[in-house]
Structures are given as structure tokens and as C-alpha cells.
Amino acid sequence: MERPLTRNIHPDRPALNLKEYEMTGGYTALRKVCSGMTPAALQKLVQDSNLKGRGGAGFNTGIKWSLIPMGEEAASPKYLICNADEMEPGTFKDRLLLEGNPHQLIEGMILAAYAIQANISYVFLRWAYHKAADLIRKSIQEAYDAGYLGKDILGSGFHLDMHLHTGVGRYMCGEETALLNALEGKRATPRAKPPFPQISGLFGKPTIVNNVETLCCVPHIVNNGIEWFKGLSYSEDGGTKLYGVSGKVKRPGVWELPMGVTMRELIEEHAGGMKDGVELKGVLPGGASTDFLTTQHLDIKMDYKSVAAAGSRLGTGTMIVMDSGTCPVGFVHNLQHFFAQESCGWCTPCREGLPWVEKLLLSLEKGEGKKEDIELLDMHTQLLGPGSTFCALAPGAMEPLQSALKYFRDDFEKHIEHKKCPYD
Amino acid sequence: MLSVTEKQAIDHEIALVPYKKASVIEALKIVQQHRGWISDESVEEIAAYLEISPAEVDSVATFYNLIFRKPVGRHVILLCDSISCYVMGYPRLHKLLEDKLHIRMGGTTADNRFTLLPNVCLGCCDHAPALMIDKDLYRDVEPALLDDILKKYE
Incomplete structure (x- = not known):
């Protein structure tokens, strides 16, 4: 079983630095794109891969990008923002990607920025992830030094600056328009839509906000193609998914698995089943803001459509288990x-x-x-x-x-x- | 008066954004880093420097829970009270910490050593219950471990 996003993540070893990331094939996707792929072709590739946003909403990423104004007359600068706020209670998947392989995210962000021709990008990181903040700061600098960020990236004529913004709390910052207000130095209240951020986002300019896990998929899609990406999945949504289980199970954790594994496999195999003395009573399948499912739903596939059909949402894919001893x-x-x-x-x-x-x-x-x-x-x-x-x-x-x-x-x-x- | 160091750090942030007032959150973070909290005077100083009203600065300062508008102790304990930690033993840790430190949630110890604050999900639900002291994260916190953890902070 392939695990592209977490293959090079070993929690007991430090995160890959730039050289090590390059040795695992890192930045080859960026080289490929910079040597002649058009932004439109990259948008189309990601759209056809059926990559859906991993932050919770599950919207097709390529279609989201395609709503950005392109060409000489488009407003500038455009912005690409990575939503690394991860504040949904019960969610701990992006932390693994941020702490485990920061360059994978940075490469994904550069590719996404290229696809929409954004020249300024931000990582909006939640304050509590101090380790990730240090790593990302260091990795951004490494990417500048290697010519992957800054002016005329790999001779393509494309330039991109990247900044890290660490938050100061508040769940609302995860909502994309509230996040934009926070980046503008305002209270994180949501904005009316329309206009959508693609038209009027950060500082009134065209903006895309994507989740960490979504962006980390992009280099792999570029390297290996649409069919490969779709083939990773057990369902019609492309790719793998980072699934998590917390609560009174024997082995709480987070695992990269084919999109569409069943809830039963997650709880019974990967999380080792319930702790002795308690039984499964209910599950929030994708964070605090998703509907309960119960034991009758154990065999549903954990993909966007199947979880919705059962009356809930896949959300972030990190489930919270409620046991028989909890009221x-x-x-x-x-x-x-x-x-x-x-x-x-x-x-x-x-x-x-x-x-x-x-x-x-x-x-x-x-x-x-x-x-x-x-x-x-x-x-x-x-x-x-x-x-x-x-x-x-x-x-x-x-x-x-x-x-x-x-x-x-x-x-x-x-x-x-x-x-x-x-x-x- | 903002110090020279504070001003330099704020200037660095101002250079990254289209207009000065967009750096108000960064300015609050910088001043809090130097002074421990944001006093009324700090609000006014930041407002003057960014050329906005103190009310505007305060509306932002009071919105974000990690900007402290009251003095805090030398160390801040953030105890996760979100759902996975709730299931895995937060209520017990909450009571124990209040008893050990002789303060209620939100309070600061008489010797100014600790401030105890509730906090939303720290993002390590697979190792619940969790708490954070300053920048250090503690996971799988058993009540028996609390004394050893607290001992590290003077």
C-alpha cells in the first residue's frame, strides 16, 4: 500500500532537511512544472485527479483554483495561503505533515501558487505548533537559498515570496474568510460571500486558501499522474487520506490510508479496538462539528460521499470515539x-x-x-x-x-x- | 514608550504588508513577548505607532485569547479542555491543578509563578490528555506526573 504523503515521515527521526528531501525525489515536481507546464495545464491536472480539499469541505481543489482570474489583466498581487490553523477539536493530522516533512508542503505551495500565478504566499500556522513554526521558518529559508523561492524560480520567470504567520488563538481563524481578516490584522470574523476570496481575498486581491494535507498531495500528482493518484483510493475521491482516531481506543493515532477505508478497519485494526471494559457507543467521524455515527455505521467507507449518505460528514477525517462509559x-x-x-x-x-x-x-x-x-x-x-x-x-x-x-x-x-x- | 527593539521588530512586520495597521496583531505579539502582557499603556503606544485609535487596537487585543490583557505569572499553563482530552481525563487534571496551585482557572498563584488557563484543542488528541506550559507540550499527562512537570518551572 502506497503512502506518498507520510512515506518519508518517521516520528522518531528529525524532519527531512532540504538535501534529504531532494534525495527522496523532492522538488522534481517543481522542476517538471517550471520546465514548460502552463498554469492552466497544472490546474487541469489537479482538477482531473479529483483531489478534494482535506480541510473539511471536500471541494475539488482544481475547480477552486480555476475560479481565480488569470492573465495580464488580473488584479495583482495574487495570494496563495496554506491554512495550517488545525483547530477543529479532535484533529491532529496536519501536525504530522508539518512536523514531519515541511518541504513537501512548501513544494506543494509553490506549485499551487504557480497554478494560479500568485506571487505572495503565507503559511497561517496555529500558535500551539511551536516545533512546526521553527521547522517551517528554517525550511522556507532553505528553499530561498536553493532558488525554489524568490525571483525567477528555476529560470521559469515565476517569482514567489513565502511568509510564516503564527496565530494568537481563536477557532474562527480556520474559516477561510475569517483567516483573511486575521492576516489583515483584524478580528477573525467571517466575511460575506460573494465576493469569494478568489475574486476579492487578502487585501482585496485574488486569493486561494488550501489546507496543509491538500497542498501536500500536489507534488505527488504532478510526479505520478492522475491515474496513479486515483488508483491510491478505494473510492471515487482521489488519493490517500490521513485518518485519525482518538478517545478510549487501545492505540490512538493517525495513519495515511487509501481514501475510503471503512470505519471498522480504522477503529478495530489501526486503533486496536476499544480499551478493555468499554464499548463503542458513538463516533464523530471528522472532528467536533460532524454528526454522530454509531455501531450500525461501522462498515461505511470513510469518503466524502459515503459518510454524507450516512448522515454525517468526513470533515477532517480524524474521528473522536465516544465509549459506553462516557455520558x-x-x-x-x-x-x-x-x-x-x-x-x-x-x-x-x-x-x-x-x-x-x-x-x-x-x-x-x-x-x-x-x-x-x-x-x-x-x-x-x-x-x-x-x-x-x-x-x-x-x-x-x-x-x-x-x-x-x-x-x-x-x-x-x-x-x-x-x-x-x-x-x- | 515602545523600546527601540520593539520598534525595529514592528517595522520589520510593517514592511511586509500594504498598510501599517495590518500589522497590529504582530505588534501585539511583539510587545507581549517583551513585557509579558498588554497593558492599557501598551495599547495606546501601539495605536500611536500604527496611527490608529486605541479602541481599534483593543478590539483586536481582546478578541484573541492568547493576547493577555491582564498580567500573567512567569509561566502560563494551558490546559486542553476539548473533546478528546475531556474523554481521556481533563476534568480530573483540572481539579488537581486548581488544588495544587491554590488558584481557580484563570488565576495566578500568589508567588506569581503560574497562571492557569483553559485552552482549546492542542492538536495531540492521540496523546490526550494534554497541557502546555510556556512552549513545552506535555502529552498523556497522568495525574501522578503533575508534580514532576510543575517542578521544572521556577
């Missing part, structure tokens, strides 16, 4: 506390609704809940759902809540009947 009400309360705290306060349903949801769940968990509280929670899943808020934060928050109310409703009711948490 679903307490679990969901923890999630809603997070979302209420991280609401940027821009729109009313999110700013006012999420703290209300959090309070209702806390009173239920303490045994002080009333029957109407469950109805109120149901109502909120509608009022804060898609279409009622400015951005996807509150609808995302409602996903685990609505599915918990669906699958674990008796647990909510028991808190009211017994006037205490039955798991205490």
Missing part, C-alpha cells in the same frame, strides 16, 4: 461549551443561541433539567442550522447535538427522570 450529555456539553466560547459574536443566532444551548445541557447534566429542555434543544438545532447564521460555525455545532438527540435521546431523558447523570 453523551456531558460529551455534547463539552462540545457546545467550545462552540459557544469560540463564536466570534458577529451574528445573533450564534452569539446568543450557543450559550443558551450550553446552559441547557449543563442543567441537564447536573440533573436539574426539565422535559421542555429537550424540546428547546431540538428547536435550537433548527434555529442555528444551515441558512440561519452568517457562517458555518453554529450549523457545525448543531451537527453533533442533533445526532446525539437522535441516537442517544434516552440518555437525555434519563438525566431528567433520575435527576442526575446516570454515568456518575
Whole structure:
């Protein structure tokens, strides 16, 4: 089984420096592109590979790029931004790529920038990844020294500057338009769309924001072609995927596997099954803002379409397992506390609704809940759902809540009947 | 007054962006790095230097949770309270740390040694529960290990 993204990552060894990366075939994709591939051809290649954005939304990367204005009359400078904010609770996949092989990301970014003819690029890195920050800073310098960044890259006439920006907290920064506001030195509140960032992004210029894992796929697609990339996958979405499992399993971790492995294989084989004494009760398949799946879904494929068909989202592909010893009400309360705290306060349903949801769940968990509280929670899943808020934060928050109310409703009711948490 | 070193570092950031005020987050980070936190005076000094109003600087400073608008201790403990850590034992660590340090979440010890703050996911959910002290990440934190960890910070 091929693992292109993580083949050269060994957690017990330091990350590859420039020379070592080159010895594993690094920067050959950039050489290939610089020796005569047009930006349009590169966009088409990535579009046809069916690479979908690994940050959570799952949009075709090549199509996203194709919405950028090209040619002499396009506004300039254009920007390419790597979203390395990784703040979705339960998500720890990009860390592996950032700490394990920073040049792979940098090469992917240069290629993406070439495809859209952007001359300025940023890595927007979350503050907590100190090790990654040091490595990326050093690797960017190495790439400049080797002529992979800066003016006239490999004689192609293309020039690109790259900067590292480290954040100062707030989940909202992961939302692409909020991220742009943060890079402009503003509060990280989302922007109205349209205009989309491709037309008016950072400082009002055409901008593409791509996730770390997405960008890391690009050099491999250029080197090995579309058919190879599609062949890595068990499903119609191209490539491999970094999958993670956390919670009370025997071997929590992150693994690069063919896109579309089953949830059962991930939990039972790779994560070693549940810890002794507990059973699987529910799974958030792709981070805190995805709907619960349960034991009846173990055989679904972990790709965008199959997880959606089961009523959830692949999201970031890093699943959080809820075991039989953990109270679903307490679990969901923890999630809603997070979302209420991280609401940027821009729109009313999110700013006012999420703290209300959090309070209702806390009173239920303490045994002080009333029957109407469950109805109120149901109502909120509608009022804060898609279409009622400015951005996807509150609808995302409602996903685990609505599915918990669906699958674990008796647990909510028991808190009211017994006037205490039955798991205490 | 911003120091010469602070000004130089801020100037470096200003050079990278189309207009001065876009570097306000970087300026806050730089000043906090030198002074430990952002006082009202610091807000005013940054505002004057970037030619914007103090209210504008403060709206940014108070938005981001890792810009400290109150003094913090010599070391800042960030305890992850997100979902994987919650499942794997955060509530117990939370209580233990408050008991050991004799402070509540958000507080600073009387000797100014530690500030204890809640924090969202630190991105190491496969080694939960986790906490960070200054720039050091601690994973798979067993309650029995806490004393040894805290001992490293004076």
C-alpha cells in the first residue's frame, strides 16, 4: 500500500532537511512544472485527479483554483495561503505533515501558487505548533537559498515570496474568510460571500486558501499522474487520506490510508479496538462539528460521499470515539461549551443561541433539567442550522447535538427522570 | 514608550504588508513577548505607532485569547479542555491543578509563578490528555506526573 504523503515521515527521526528531501525525489515536481507546464495545464491536472480539499469541505481543489482570474489583466498581487490553523477539536493530522516533512508542503505551495500565478504566499500556522513554526521558518529559508523561492524560480520567470504567520488563538481563524481578516490584522470574523476570496481575498486581491494535507498531495500528482493518484483510493475521491482516531481506543493515532477505508478497519485494526471494559457507543467521524455515527455505521467507507449518505460528514477525517462509559450529555456539553466560547459574536443566532444551548445541557447534566429542555434543544438545532447564521460555525455545532438527540435521546431523558447523570 | 527593539521588530512586520495597521496583531505579539502582557499603556503606544485609535487596537487585543490583557505569572499553563482530552481525563487534571496551585482557572498563584488557563484543542488528541506550559507540550499527562512537570518551572 502506497503512502506518498507520510512515506518519508518517521516520528522518531528529525524532519527531512532540504538535501534529504531532494534525495527522496523532492522538488522534481517543481522542476517538471517550471520546465514548460502552463498554469492552466497544472490546474487541469489537479482538477482531473479529483483531489478534494482535506480541510473539511471536500471541494475539488482544481475547480477552486480555476475560479481565480488569470492573465495580464488580473488584479495583482495574487495570494496563495496554506491554512495550517488545525483547530477543529479532535484533529491532529496536519501536525504530522508539518512536523514531519515541511518541504513537501512548501513544494506543494509553490506549485499551487504557480497554478494560479500568485506571487505572495503565507503559511497561517496555529500558535500551539511551536516545533512546526521553527521547522517551517528554517525550511522556507532553505528553499530561498536553493532558488525554489524568490525571483525567477528555476529560470521559469515565476517569482514567489513565502511568509510564516503564527496565530494568537481563536477557532474562527480556520474559516477561510475569517483567516483573511486575521492576516489583515483584524478580528477573525467571517466575511460575506460573494465576493469569494478568489475574486476579492487578502487585501482585496485574488486569493486561494488550501489546507496543509491538500497542498501536500500536489507534488505527488504532478510526479505520478492522475491515474496513479486515483488508483491510491478505494473510492471515487482521489488519493490517500490521513485518518485519525482518538478517545478510549487501545492505540490512538493517525495513519495515511487509501481514501475510503471503512470505519471498522480504522477503529478495530489501526486503533486496536476499544480499551478493555468499554464499548463503542458513538463516533464523530471528522472532528467536533460532524454528526454522530454509531455501531450500525461501522462498515461505511470513510469518503466524502459515503459518510454524507450516512448522515454525517468526513470533515477532517480524524474521528473522536465516544465509549459506553462516557455520558453523551456531558460529551455534547463539552462540545457546545467550545462552540459557544469560540463564536466570534458577529451574528445573533450564534452569539446568543450557543450559550443558551450550553446552559441547557449543563442543567441537564447536573440533573436539574426539565422535559421542555429537550424540546428547546431540538428547536435550537433548527434555529442555528444551515441558512440561519452568517457562517458555518453554529450549523457545525448543531451537527453533533442533533445526532446525539437522535441516537442517544434516552440518555437525555434519563438525566431528567433520575435527576442526575446516570454515568456518575 | 515602545523600546527601540520593539520598534525595529514592528517595522520589520510593517514592511511586509500594504498598510501599517495590518500589522497590529504582530505588534501585539511583539510587545507581549517583551513585557509579558498588554497593558492599557501598551495599547495606546501601539495605536500611536500604527496611527490608529486605541479602541481599534483593543478590539483586536481582546478578541484573541492568547493576547493577555491582564498580567500573567512567569509561566502560563494551558490546559486542553476539548473533546478528546475531556474523554481521556481533563476534568480530573483540572481539579488537581486548581488544588495544587491554590488558584481557580484563570488565576495566578500568589508567588506569581503560574497562571492557569483553559485552552482549546492542542492538536495531540492521540496523546490526550494534554497541557502546555510556556512552549513545552506535555502529552498523556497522568495525574501522578503533575508534580514532576510543575517542578521544572521556577
